Amino acid sequence: MTVNRDTFMVRDFNYDLQMAGRQPVQWLESERAAYDLVPTHCCFCGVQCGMNIRVSEGRVVGVEPRDFPHNRGALCPKGVVAYQQADHPERLLYPLLRRGGKEGRLERASWDDALDYVAERWQRLQAEHGKDSIAVYSGSSMTNEKCYLAGKFGRVALGTRHVDYNGRLCMSAAAGAYTKAFGIDRSPLPLPDYALADCILAIGTNLGECFPVAMQWVWQARDRGATFIVVDPRETPAARTADLWLPVRPGTDAALLNCMLRQVIHDGLVDEAYVRDRTTGWEAVKAAVEAYTPERVEPITGVPAERLVTAARLYGRAATSLILHARGIEHSTHGVNNCLAAINLALARGQPGRPGGGVTMLTGQGNGQGGREMGQKANQLPGYRGISNPEDRRHVAAVWGIDEAELPGEGAAAPEIIGLMARGEVRSCLVLCSNLMVSLPDNGFVRRALSGLEPLVVIDFFMSETAELADAVLPGTVWLEDEGTTTNLEGRVIKINKA
Template sequence: MAKLPIDAEKIIAQYGPSLHMPNKEAIPGRDEPDSIIETHCCFCGMQCGIKLLAKNNKVVGFEPWMEFPFNEGRLCPKGVLRYMQNNHEDRLTAPILNKPGVGFVPISWDEAMDSTISEIKRIQSQYGNDAFAMLSGVSLSNEKSYMVGKFARTALKTKNLDYNGRLCMVSAGAGNKKAFGLDRTSNNYQDLEKAEVIIVTGANVSETFPTLTHWIWKARDNGAKLIVVDPRMIPLARTADIHLDIRPGTDSALFGAILNYMVQHDMLDHDFINNHTSGFEEAKEAVKDYTLDWAEDITGAKKEKIEEAAKLWGKAATSFLLHARGIEHHTKGVENVLSCINIVLASGRIGRPYCGYGTITGQGNGQGGREHGHKCDQLPGNRDIENPEHRKYISQVWGIEESELPGKGLSAYEIIEAIHRGEIKGLISICFNPLVSLPNSNYVREALEKLEFYVGIDFFLSETLRHANIVLPGSLHEEEEGTVTTAEGRVVRIRKAVDPPKGAKTDTEILLEIARRLGAADKFSYENSEDIFNELRVASKGGTADYYGITYDKIEKNMGVFWPCPDLDHPGTPRLWEDKKFKTPDGKAHFNAVKYHESGDPIDEEYPIILTTGRVVSQYLSGSQTRRIGKLVHQFAQPLLEIHPKLATQYGINQNEEVIVKTKRGEAKFPANIVETIREDTVFLPYHWPGKKSANQLTSGHLDPISKIPEFKVSACSLQPTGKIVEVNKFSEAYKSS
């Protein structure tokens, strides 16, 4: 089987400059760019190094950045084509007003700003400051993420700020804080290379993080055993030593049974447990009845395979456990994460070379974006907004009284619920497309229509922004200087390649202007992105996500710096916990007692099948960017319902037949893709499309009580064939061959 990650250098050598210089004959000199900019991809948390080629203030192509240490020039299908959005005809180049009965019409910046400020002041004076909310995106740089948090609380003066990382990393973040007191992958990914056993659970690495696959293959080349846990036989599972095809929502049962097996067969690091952890007895007691037979009954995976996986993990000398949204998008997402951490701590294999644990960050700056303050419960440096000492410190940095700093607000989906209740009347968003990415999308649409005023900042008119009163044209990744933090915890530089198109502004300029007009100019007097980063450094100092010792110059010289980096002489921390000093109050890593329980939307007679959702290789999140790149659309043009042949036969469903999928939220039609690579009791839909193609018409608003993450991965559904065979464009020839 061919590997999915694309080696950009080989492709360019094979196909020539035309790959990254399309139509160069039509533009004389286009094959001689004005500049070549070393920067990073705008998509997933890998943040692969890439060189962008700029000509006449346009990004016209790319070259591999072979020297960047993580991806070494490799790029996935999205990374290869990411430059094409820069010249897209859909770019917003003027503020637009949604005029009743007419639609969107261009207006001047002054008119857009005057109306925005007027409506913010009207709503807040009439209903209170918290009646105006803000939703932000995690593809923003660290500088913009930090500024959004400060903007919402000191200029907009609302507590109701949250971000689309609420749909991504928050269960992992809460679990990491409970166990370690700090939220970051423990090692850089090069440590995978010499791990004897690797567990990948709830992470379709080959499609969603293709360049990470390289480090897993390196380990396999060195003889590593690979265990993949997923209800589908994802590409990575096809080469695994063990594939545990568990029923969606039973993750904590599986890992609880593995922990119990380790206890019963004394596969424990007693020295590490006794000297560096707490809570082991309680965790052990919680799973004492979790036998292999019980685990097979609950998870649907064969007990022999579960036992083999437990043996491999328990006996390994070095190991790495990786997980992503598959175990986190649940009403018990935090518990699932903690059940994984429990078997890592029981083995003692953390804080050592080639021994690690980590969450694979889904969004472009999902790591840095969840550290610097645009979460409803968080302040910069990953501080707690309800902690008096944390509040006092950040208030001093921002030059306000602690009493002026709003408290904890509502999470993203709770903001939608509050709009329905009439508590929130106005909204500002930046780079967030909740109509596609939040669950129960019809409910979200109704909320957007109830708002008295909605202003959005983005570079394309997303499905959500079609419901806005005013849209302000912002900037792409490559149009501002800044930093992001990779899934490894490596802070890297985003370099400006071009200016925004005429008529658009940078996101930073827009936020600074709104802040100025709201009377907070004295708190936002930055000359450039580096000024914002330097304030971020001070704001993070002493927090668990400490960036104080990181500077632009230091990042440049080292191709990135791993946080925590508490002072200028500190080299950064590629591998955590080597000193065994955890960031918990007692300085120890914490086991947590985890008991299995059912998901929030269990199957029943009316809805007897499990619907689960996820990504495909050529699309990204809500698709606002990737659905505008033709070659990516050609690879996967529409959502297909993956269904096992036995289940298809049971319901009389044929290949490419349109099927009605129904849940308690509603129903939608999708073409069937009959495959043997999924459980017989489960169907799968990718979620990158809007409207009638949206998988999130069907998902529930059930939330994890701790992290407030929605339960995208388990929805009880029913199926009904329509008898209509439809034409589908499933994959391009290139994708078929891989």
């Protein structure tokens, strides 16, 4: 027998806005608690699990799980050790400047010297080559407030149009597909809703290893009798435990999804009323998938025809079905079409909008959702406003206190910025919260592009492979030292408290 803890806890506060520190009724000085608990969230993936940071005498000393709605007290191995970033012996704690040119060494410098160095060179570059000679290459594993400032700094302080972020490498395909299909780049349902599904189709995601805490909701669905289908070229742990595993050939996911949709149509499993009343373009989609017969798709995907039919029927006959997808289908030259194929399948069954049903992206990067809403994308201003939309431009310019004409236009996307560096059109770049030497393809080309910058400025809290090439390295804060908000993969805005 166990007790219900909620019976003994007074919950007159919001889960996420708990105050740091001790309760009003404290231990006597001689018996006081050894540490304070600061409620916050893990930074290491899009789930953003709730946790309590242990703080003793001003130092972070440990972590405890927190009973938050989407992780319910669970933490994965990354979350358990995340607090160790704060006092890690390899933390960058002071600025570094490369003395004696590109062949020189990075040496410790004062903040005044480092900032003067960067400002003087940027002013000279823009005077000689124009404002767009400098780029800002940002990231998403920061608070919403930092992401907002990254975009504003680039466009207002530097006046450059070349502002983008590393989410361009992962979530942009899903963002484009959801914007096209639903009119908004957002996940349509919360994590606990996964448990309400009768069939879950996981495609392009190694759910069990990359999102172990989110996996608990899949297990709850399976405990209720839900069917679990995994589409993955590899036999992952999730694939081994699935009711049906489809070992698809890499790059052929759209063909597989189109085949499933065709089978749903031929089996009479389309929610005709939903499609008629809530969608547009159905006849064109229906005609497009007709050619994707199981027999034709088998040699394309490597999945036997009978498995394709079985998957379609398991999915199509479920009262509530859910498609979960991630980078496996999005990191592709046709990533948008892959995501749209998943969305089309869900819409044909009338699932989006039902509790536990529909289709949803699994954002990988910490604050990957919020990071792309704050105005640090090449074509976007804060709040999904378009940088080429006159009304949006006037609104943001008024908020920022500048003339609309001073606001730069659309710039290059993140991968394109590297090409501009190589051609000498971008002569300096501020890189923050991103490691281009690891995340971008063609490592040799990226190295040559970065090495040609004068200067390359990197803000990081560790000496990354990109920081090793920099002319100026400025130490940044880790998540435990920040106060602000992030937005997790559900679209839930959560509070980050400084430890």
